[in-house]
Amino acid sequence: MKKVPELFGSMVFNEAVMKERLPKDVFKALKKTRETGAALDPAVANIVAAAMKDWAVSNGATHYTHWFQPMTGITAEKHDSFISPSADGRVIMDFSGKELIKGEPDASSFPSGGLRATFEARGYTAWDPTSDAFIKDNTLCIPTAFCSYTGEVLDKKTPLLRSMDAISKQAVRVLKLFGKEVQRVTTTVGPEQEYFLINREDYAKRPDLILTGRTLFGARSPKGQELEDHYFGSIRPRVKAFMEELDEELWKLGIYAKTEHNEVAPCQHELAPIFSTTNIAADHNQLTMEVMKKVAQKHGFVCLLHEKPFEGVNGSGKHNNWSISTDTGENLLEPGKTPASNAQFLLFLTAVIKAVDEYQDLLRISVATAGNDHRLGANEAPPAIVSMYIGDELQAVVDALVNGVPLQNAALGEMDTGVLAIPNIPRDNSDRNRTSPFAFTGNKFEFRMPGSSLNIACVNIMLNTAVAEELRLFADELESASDFQDALNTLVRREIKAHQKILFNGNGYGAEWPAEAEKRGLLNLRSTPDAIPHYTDEKNLQLFARHGVYSESEMRSRQEIVLAEYNKTIHIEALTSLDLLRKSILPACLAYSKTLADGIAIKSPLHLPVEAETKLVEKVSQLTNQLYEKAEQLETTLSSLPEESLEAARYYNHTVLPAMEAARSVADQLELCVAREYWPMPSYSDLLFYI
Ligand code: ADP
Ligand code: MG
Secondary structure, three states: OOOHHHHOOOOEEOHHHHHHHOOHHHHHHHHHHHHHOOOOOHHHHHHHHHHHHHHHHHOOOOEEEEEEOEOOOOOEOOEEEOEEEOOOOOEEEOOOHHHHHEEOOOOOOOOOOOOOOHHHOOEEEEEOOOOOEEEEOOEEEEEEEEEEOOOOEOEOHHHHHHHHHHHHHHHHHHHHHOOOOOOOEEEEEEEEEEEEEEEHHHHHOOHHHHHHOOOOOOOOOOOOOOOOOOOOOOOOHHHHHHHHHHHHHHHHOOOOEEEEEEOOOOOEEEEEEOOEEHHHHHHHHHHHHHHHHHHHHHOOEEEEOOOOOOOOOOOOEEEEEEEEEEOOOOEOOOOOOOHHHHHHHHHHHHHHHHHHHHOHHHHHHHOOOHHHHOOOOOEOEOOOOOOEEOHHHHHHHHHHHHHOOOOOOHHHOEOOOOOEOOOOOOOOOHHHOOOOOEEEOOOOEEEOOOEOOOOOHHHHHHHHHHHHHHHHHHHHHHHOOOOHHHHHHHHHHHHHHHHHHHEOOOOOOOOOHHHHHHHHOOOOOOOHHHHHHHHHOHHHHHHHHHOOOOOHHHHHHHHHHHHHHHHHHHHHHHHHHHHHHHHHHHHHHHHHHHHHHHHHHHHHHHOOOOHHHHHHHHHHHHHHHHHHHHHHHHHHHHHHOOOOHHHHHHHHHHHHHHHHHHHHHHHHHHHHHOOHHHOOOOOHHHHHOOO
16 A cells, blocks of 8 residues: 555645646636636646546546536446547547536436426536546546536535525624634534445345345344443454545545544444535535445445434444534534633623524424435434534523623623633533534534434535524624623523523433423424424524525425335335345245144144144234234335325335235244245344454
8 A cells, every 4th residue: 555645635636736837827727716706717728638638548537527416326427438539540549628617417316306307408518616526437527516407506516506605705704803804604514424245145135135235124132232342342354444445535635534433333434524615515415425335345345324223223324524614624512711702602602502403493404315214313313303412511501691791700700891701612512412412522513413314415415504694683683782792692692591491401312201292392203204394494594595595496496306216215225125025035934834834734644742832823923824914014005105295204104014024023033043045035133243
């Protein structure tokens, strides 16, 4: 292996490469575009494209693709080769500025939620010059946004970039009030990624994993995660080799993979990168998931990114660590040392508290998928109720503010400015409340509800826009105030008082919390169909329209897409269940009971004792009958699906899923009494405890 600094970013057309390969003025023009979003001159684009192509070809690339993030799935790419015929019948490797800036994939098979009429199925992709191009599998990948010809967005990146602009604009206004001249504010994200690694041979024998990403059947293994011996335990050598290669591949792509460790559940692991600007973090996380899957295959594993692949052990999440910082390098969620910077910190903190309270529904919606529904609210992941944990130190400050009294601690009295001083908050106090969905961890917030397979753009679009809105309101109020300090104190006290109901420092997994949350008036949107209708609530339509992030038609189309995806997911699961029941599980149970009955028939005339077989065959036969009935019932549920998508989603949730569960519960009982050699699939023990 090459030395890490040499390896790092070696497959990325990054600023260092640009500087080396581009004429000075072109480099400058491109840099300006990257920093300010200014449009790129076509002449400049041609030179950039040529340099990019030369660099890519010299690194073994033969193709290029506009790499984008449609509204479903991981990422999409359509490969074109660089070849262009030359007059002498040979080919040259060619790539123009036009090809770099704009692509036109046939987009008819990507979901648009009704935005595009089928006669105008094309969309176009537009280069996002702020995210570096890279080489993957001999292909130059150009990060792009994806739009319809009528200008509506069809991807997750465009609204993310818009939301970043929105929060920047408002934060710059607020900072100006504190006498700070900054040009741009960016949100930063470090997504911790959880995943399972299982043996490829086992995976190949589980149609449920292959078709749905999760096990639809499987009795619990005698051992689960109760000993907690996997968490931070030593890493199996095969897994270690996988992690090493994964790190190497990610480093080549300029991804700051930093921490790799085991998680709580058997064969569950986590990868945490060093944080970066949100759109880059989102691109990198998408790439990370893809590379994980590929590298796993090379090591005889399959990487499962489903939120709940196994019942009875933890599912996988993706913690979205989020903060806001200025182009001058200041982290706005870092409590300051001086009263003035504390005041500024408190204002941003207040904006986040207010945003999370007022837009709880959007945060919940941003993580709503069929897979994640199995996780939220179970005793392992945050509940479906959005609340915030800010730690004891900050809570004391907030309480003092609300009650209008100075802090007890003498060192923390009211300062000249009338703003409370913030005590020194220990960094990384994240471990103190792992049950909170939205926790302050010293200089950033950690949102723990996202599921492992989610595109983090979804979450950050909501967060950025909601906080942008609060900052806008704050800036409006403070800009027009005659006495800034006075107005600031009034605002912070008033807003914290109004939104403190979202703050909860107790046990989010506790049985009392849902009742308490209800008393406080917090939302408890248990499932995707419960959550999604709120997406187009009037306040949310207004929010996104005001900040130019989504138009109403874009939001309605997204709502439609999420529901359709939910419905399709459960439909496929139901059909897979039926298929397994009828073609594998029932036949196995029948074969086993036949063997038992044959044994009885052979032994009885010889007057041999047959109590064991008789009892067993009775039990297996009874359960098999039940299972047959459950399969029939499951099929019946699928015969009367409502047409309308929300109604259908509710039906899948309340009728189809329980029918699947009922069948599973009988099948799992059978798995425990049918002989191993008859059972058609690897067991949970086989899957989770390999060597
Ligand atoms: P834990 O396991 O305690 O939740 P980790 O140390 O595994 O925390 O991960 C913390 C994540 O937070 C890392 O990805 C880190 O880069 C990220 N992070 C740190 N500072 C910031 C910041 N200012 N903005 C966004 N993310 C950050
Ligand atoms: Mg974490």
